Amino acid sequence: MPGPRRGPASERAQDFSGTIRRLIAYIAHERLALLVSLGCAIASVVFNVVGPRVLGMATTKLFEGFTAKLAGAGSIDFEGIAYILAGLMCLYVTSAFFNLLQGFLMTGLTQRVCYRMRREIVEKIDRMPLGYFETNSVGDVLSRITNDVDTVGQSLNQCVTQVVTSLTQLIGVTVMMVSVSLQLAGITFLTIPVSLVLVVIVVRSSQRYFRQQQALLGLVDGIVEESFSGQSVIQVFNREERAVADFDIENDRLYHAGWKSQFLSGLMQPIMNFVANLAYVAVVSVGAFLAVAGQITVGDIQAFMQYVRNFTQPITQLTQVSNMIQMLSAAAERVFEFLNGPEEEPVAEPRELARCRGAVSFEHVRFGYVPEKTIIHDFTCEVEPGQTVAIVGPTGAGKTTLMKLLMRFYDVNAGSITVDGVDIRALDRDALRANFGMVLQDTWLFEGTIRENIRYGRAEATDAEVEAAARAALADHFIRTLPGGYDFCLNEDASNVSQGQKQLLTIARAFIADRPILILDEATSNVDTRTEERIQRAMDALMQGRTSFVIAHRLSTIRNADKILVLRDGDIVESGRHEELLSQGGFYAELYNSQFAEEPEE
Incomplete structure (x- = not known):
């Protein structure tokens, strides 16, 4: 049955601002790629923001030409309109190029950050005391390496560029709207307080569920990993229903935290669309009166209508980014929490110890x-x-x-x-x-060939030395009966050989290590009496001259x-x-x- 597991983390991030600051410092070594990527994002938005104003010029020119033609006072200047549209096309192509370039740079940056995080977690595992692994769930650690790091990568990729592009677009669109019509801009700006109030309400409601979701995901992963590895024991004791029931409890909690966080974050888009539509209707209504009064042109109205949509879009994106930032901080906090975990204290000035007596x-x-x-x-x-x-x-x-x-x-x-x-x-x-050489009651073999598993005791050992160690451990005979012999590949949990054979391989590994001190912890407990007697003779030879x-x-x-x-x-x-x-x-x-x-x- 599943062993002890960590309880769920607190519903809110314990140190949101501290986590974000550390994350910023963590990606500081990628500053060049980050700055270039952000520069490309800003350039893409700038070229894109200018587009509606240029398109409005083409609309005005077409409207004026059409009006003059109806009055018999002129014709439509299609050549001039073509030049304007060609320039507009160049703007959008340039914007798309910079957008593609920033996406390429940012994707590489985030993947390098994820690579570094995974590497540091694995290196951290080697420095952590044994007590940590005896009191923490394996599934929770795996969840930090996989789910949390992936969440950091995906959220970081979207958050950084989204924040910069949204702010740039918000500023750019504001400038363009004010330059077109101060009255219409004022009407549009009235939607900002409404948007902010709604955003704060939704963010505060969803924040705790994102943190809870990440913590519960680690618990569920731990249960799945433990149940899978202990499936034979579960079935022997007919505890399948109990195992499923235990899983259902945590899975149900994850379900409720997940749908609440996703539902609340999903409210952002319809709320912001509703506010945008209100502004859209107001601009069209007031703009029509201003056009009739001759204060603005038809092209200005058309451009302003696009700017209204482009003004509310970055606000909507920023609200979505706020949710992603909550997920980012929750995942990053769990990763940094692990990286900040206890380590074995190094010796300040270690004494030298060659091969001891x-x-x-x-x-x-x-x-x-x-x-x-x-x-x-x-x-x-x-x-x-x-x-x-x-x-x-x-x-x-x-x-x-x-x-x-x-x-x-x-x-x-x-x-x-x-x-x-x-x-x-x-x-x-x-x-x-x-x-020290060690042979334990609980055998540990990794996925790979038998030769590689024996050589784990001494990486530079030759094939002849590997085979000699196997003969000394009385494992050579059964190895040669396997398909491929020493190149026979063990599966993930070495279940394709018997328990006794696994023990013989670990004994062969101790032989080849050739250490002056041996620790044999129930080394023959998993073999039959006849094999035990043979192994005992091999052990006696192995222990000669060794403590x-x-x-x-x-x-x-x-x-x-x-x-x-x-x-x-x-x-x-x-x-x-x-x-x-x-x-x-x-x-x-x-x-x-x-x-x-x-x-x-x-």
């Missing part, structure tokens, strides 16, 4: 994932180079937690852990982890360990070799005997 020391280690809930209370242990240390105990005793501390996935709350006498907190994490930490529930696999640490509630309750602990008849003996006790007859 493998001496590990735990000194009074105390740790808890939550400060008030301590898991490891006072753990002390000395491990000599080349020793094999088995860590056993009931579930929740802190066995895997100790290995996470050793690898610096988490830092201790108190005490210290040293490798070759150097506190691991003084070492760079990459340098520290370069000395090895073995976490095991099958106590029969750790009989030859140099030291066995028995954990209970975060403390060492027993320590020694297998025979010693059995002879003591304590907790270890109880655990060991319970695995081989015969079940009572019914």
